Amino acid sequence: MTNNRNIHGATSDLIDAFTETVRRYPARPAIVHQGQDVSYRQLHELARALADRIGPAPGVVAVPAVHAPDTVVGLLGILAAGGAYCPVDPAFPPQRRRDMLAAVGCRTALGLDPGPGPDTAGGSARSAGTPGDAAQRPAYLLFTSGSTGQPKPVVTPRRAISAAVDSLRTLFGLTVEDRVLQFASLNWDTCFEEILPTLTTGAALVLDREAHSGSFPRFLRMIERERITVLDLPTAFWHELVLHLAEERAALPGRVRLVVIGGEAANPARLADWAALDTGRIRLLNTYGSTETTLITHAVDLHGPLAADRDRPWAPGDRVPIGRALPHVRERIDERGELLIGGPAVALGYLGLPEATAARFTEDAEGLRWFRTGDRVSRAPDGVLTHQGRLDGEFKVRGIRVDPAEVEAHIGGHPGVHAVAVTGATVAGRSALVAYVVPRAGAAAGTLDAEVRAYLRERVPGHLVPSRITVVPALVLTASGKVDRAASHHRHSAPVPAPAHP
Numbered sequence: 001m002t003n004n005r006n007i008h009g010a011t012s013d014l015i016d017a018f019t020e021t022v023r024r025y026p027a028r029p030a031i032v033h034q035g036q037d038v039s040y041r042q043l044h045e046l047a048r049a050l051a052d053r054i055g056p057a058p059g060v061v062a063v064p065a066v067h068a069p070d071t072v073v074g075l076l077g078i079l080a081a082g083g084a085y086c087p088v089d090p091a092f093p094p095q096r097r098r099d100m101l102a103a104v105g106c107r108t109a110l111g112l113d114p115g116p117g118p119d120t121a122g123g124s125a126r127s128a129g130t131p132g133d134a135a136q137r138p139a140y141l142l143f144t145s146g147s148t149g150q151p152k153p154v155v156t157p158r159r160a161i162s163a164a165v166d167s168l169r170t171l172f173g174l175t176v177e178d179r180v181l182q183f184a185s186l187n188w189d190t191c192f193e194e195i196l197p198t199l200t201t202g203a204a205l206v207l208d209r210e211a212h213s214g215s216f217p218r219f220l221r222m223i224e225r226e227r228i229t230v231l232d233l234p235t236a237f238w239h240e241l242v243l244h245l246a247e248e249r250a251a252l253p254g255r256v257r258l259v260v261i262g263g264e265a266a267n268p269a270r271l272a273d274w275a276a277l278d279t280g281r282i283r284l285l286n287t288y289g290s291t292e293t294t295l296i297t298h299a300v301d302l303h304g305p306l307a308a309d310r311d312r313p314w315a316p317g318d319r320v321p322i323g324r325a326l327p328h329v330r331e332r333i334d335e336r337g338e339l340l341i342g343g344p345a346v347a348l349g350y351l352g353l354p355e356a357t358a359a360r361f362t363e364d365a366e367g368l369r370w371f372r373t374g375d376r377v378s379r380a381p382d383g384v385l386t387h388q389g390r391l392d393g394e395f396k397v398r399g400i401r402v403d404p405a406e407v408e409a410h411i412g413g414h415p416g417v418h419a420v421a422v423t424g425a426t427v428a429g430r431s432a433l434v435a436y437v438v439p440r441a442g443a444a445a446g447t448l449d450a451e452v453r454a455y456l457r458e459r460v461p462g463h464l465v466p467s468r469i470t471v472v473p474a475l476v477l478t479a480s481g482k483v484d485r486a487a488s489h490h491r492h493s494a495p496v497p498a499p500a501h502p
Contacts, residue, residue, distance in 0.1 A: 014139070014162045015079050017200040019044070025176060025202040031069050032179070032226065033207045038069055040202070043076070050077030054108060058083040060141060062101055062109040065089045065186035067207050072195060074110055075140075079158075083108075084138035086153075089187045093458050096151075103151045104141050104351060135159035141351065142189055144291050145394070145403040145464075152356065155348040160294040161192065163328040163344040168197040171285075171299055171326060172230065172258060176202035179255075180230040181223070183211050187461075188400065190262070193287075193295050194232050203230075216244040224253040232260040234399040236430055242270045242277075251278050262287035263399025264431065265322075265387060266302065271314040275303055283307075288322035288387075290401070292360065292371045294345035297331075298323035300384055308382075321384045322377070331385075332370065338391055339377045340370040347371070393485060395424030397431050397463045404433070404485060407456075407464050411435060414455050416443035421475050422466060423485040432467040436488050438474060445471050 026041040063074035065087035078085045139158040180198045184190035210222035284303040289296040300323035301307040330342035349357035376388040404422040419438040449469040476487035
């Protein structure tokens, strides 16, 4: 089944759109950081200075992913120079950072240890795309989970991010009067949904440490103080925010007009709670997308002034829709019910991993490229899609897609582990990874769980460390001799504690 909506033609390059915004609104605040303004003119000058410093066509440039104006300057400056931006979280274990830089062939790192030299790289983003085609040059590289345990870099071309941002400005209804909170982790592409539509509209991007304080009262006071109008939140965080508002009989500050959620399915119970609050004036926009298809591909208003009328309140067991395709997106649903995404926002593939690329990116008889999302969906008569489950073992943790095989590969490297199975569990509306490990002969079973946890924390980001590690005598195998993750979890699971945050 193919969506027949018209696909927009060429869109202006992102840096061209930013430059035009600078020309129109030079004195307006582009970034507000801890109450201090950086004007569009100042931001443009900083980005141009960085572009001049790193030189033309610098290849992949790594930038520390921290909530500060320097990160935004890095992104814009690298794009202006014709390079490919690669965020690296300084909090990641050193080995993980080195592996990431090696995987993308990074030769320039702003404020980061550049790691191994280019001879260890898995490929070069300089060669990704079509020579001479500026729209196909890489704009940025981000990492997604893969079965080998090594970082799996997704190469996103300039035309993809330009097309997606063009759609999002319209979807969000942004104006120069908006003030958009920068909340998302700068390691993941959700942050681009906040940064790039804002800075190509003339609105203000607000960075404030209170956004990450862990305290909802402080979070709400910051929104009021900074006059925030647009929030883009992980669905799991929104769930907890709704509970806080309902329990405290509180409300979002009056200037908030749009709340964007995404990353995992919205809980219908929290939607019912939200609808019972004084939220009728606020657009609640549910979104769907993947790293390989560039930001948001589908969206639907679930509540507020643009939402369709419902004949009954949300109830437990309801499936919340993921939305309709945005104007720049082609979609297809195959015979298995898998959603395939095409159009200008499809990534170039996984850098240096041709087999992995061929497995997920396909080409039809007409020469059109499609990305296999792995998500099974159904379509309502009005065109809205609803998620019906995964076709593989991948699982969302804190809104981040995780391949359990990647975690298994890391745990299997511990000298005391003979076998391992990793799967996902959902507890109190929150997602978690759980691991079952079989010790090697002679290993100290009583301390193996703690040893494996410490081993992982030295090697992988926190979202890849299971919330619970259980030592078991054996795993359940399929008839073909492979580990049966679901059956192993069923046999050995106990009540799962609330997810830890390593």
